[in-house]
Amino acid sequence: MMNETKVTGFVLIRFSDFPVLQIPLFVFFFLTYLVTLTGNVLLMTIIRLHHHLHIPILSILSFSEPCYTFAVIPKMLVNLITEEKSFSFTGCAVQMFFFIGFGGTNCMLLTAMGYDRCVVIYKSLHYKVLMNDRVCRQLVAFASVTGFTLFLIGTYFIFTLPFCGEKEINHFFCDMAPAIQAACTESNGIEIVIFIFCIVVVFGSFLWILLSYVLIVNAILKIPSTEGKSKAFSTCASHLTVVVVHFGCASIIHLRPKSTYSLEADTLISVIYAVVTPLLNPVVYSLRNKDVHLALRKGVHLALRKGLGRKLCTRMR
Template sequence: MDRENQSVVTEFILIGFSSFPNLQVLLFLVFSITYLAILAGNSIIVTTIRCDSSLHIPMYFFLAMLSSSEICYTFTIVPNMLVNLLKEKATISSIGCATQMCLFLALAGTNCMLLTVMGFDRYVSICKPLHYPVLMNQRTCTELVIFSATTGFLFAVLMTILIFTLPFCGPNKIHHFFCDLAPLLQLACARNYMGEIVIFLICILMVVVSFFLILLSYILILNTILKIPNAEGKRKAFSTCASHLIVVVVHFGCASVIYLRPQSRYTLNEDMFISVTYTLVTPLLNPVVYSLRNKDVQVALKKSLGRSTCTWKI
């Protein structure tokens, strides 16, 4: 059929969990509770770090920025997903879809960069302790956060432009609960192989390069820790890294499965549940892991409950 005779898609239908009609109410309740827990947990982390002066150090500053990013990250997807679970037919405009994709990818990229920065912070703290106050001063920390956010948003804008310059003139059903890369690429009327290569390369830069830098940081950290003479010193050094490592493994594991594989291996149900993991479980994991494993945060949380004013300083 000639493209002139095809209608241009201005609205998409989000299939989401409609293939499980009997579970939609239950899913709504479970996802709602999880979302509230994400908001509460990450908000508590940010407030506690801001209110307790003993946590005004780079490691917790980056953690507060990560928690803030996670709140925004889930906000771009989860509220709309919850509303759609109660609808008979969930739709989203083309502009709304592009906006959601751009914000989601931007915040996901920012999270990748922040986790990389947190790995670098642990490297400097353990491997270069005498230079730590100079290297990780307030200005440097602020610049690293700005760099993380700027990089994430630039990559997201580029990928969104590449996706939405493709012609959408046929089916408009997105087999997902939000506007993600793979299901939208499948709906395009024509292939842009160069654009798809660029998108794949951007994903590699954001996921593989970030993970490689974190891995490199921890190889150097491990090498330093093994040289510590006493067992207590080794245990304390490992303890400061454990929480970050848990979040990194889950975050990058899910991202790799979704974004670093051939489009031909895209499967609806499998991807939907992996997507639930990185949109709900990973943001919830962040405050849970850091609050349960970090004694400084636990002590600060108890102290902050009796305070009414907060200050912010690294």
């Protein structure tokens, strides 16, 4: 029994099925990662410098998204360009904890942003009271503590399963379902616990967002002018776009029946969920939010003017 349950590590073999595509995939994921980091840092900077935007939860989400991708992409890039695909038991557990921890936190941060949008439209006169800095800090703290605590328990349960020697995980990172499948024993009880946690975080968060948008739509329909309705809808469009993609992928991965599991489909959705979705945050909010878009344009123009001014001063000297 001691020899059967002793774990030496895991081998991530999913990308080994596509040897010809490994370099193109490396280039694609690397560039996507750079754009994600740059975009989120730029979005955080804009929000910090332009206090009139007053969307602090978006700033926290812009910090959480790079951390979320950092848990997966660097190791994945290394696996794509090296022959070494192994992953230590501890490294796999740490990656899983941070990935699903930040993923759960992001779900609840998007819920908090839905509440923020609801207050903006439904209780606009009381916005500064209902969404002051203290309330924002409490929402962020609740999202972080709840997300990481639930999935710390989930990660612990998964890695108490017996794994026999060096196991192959047919995936590109240590996710929950592939790790459970690699165990040497039946794990129906742990799968039920993980499923309940996912329902609480994913489905529960989505229900709160849905309730927020019911109130938002009700408030918008009472606005007399067409221009006012259009402006109110545009305020929510960027958030709604990110919600649909993020919760759509999360639901398919974590809430689907076990009988419908497909390795190819799961890999594709996981790539979108882990790599592409974090890219949407800065892109969508920069393009769809007029205030952020305007602040970004002003920042670029200011940077260009300073650059040209320095060049002119250098030439005059």
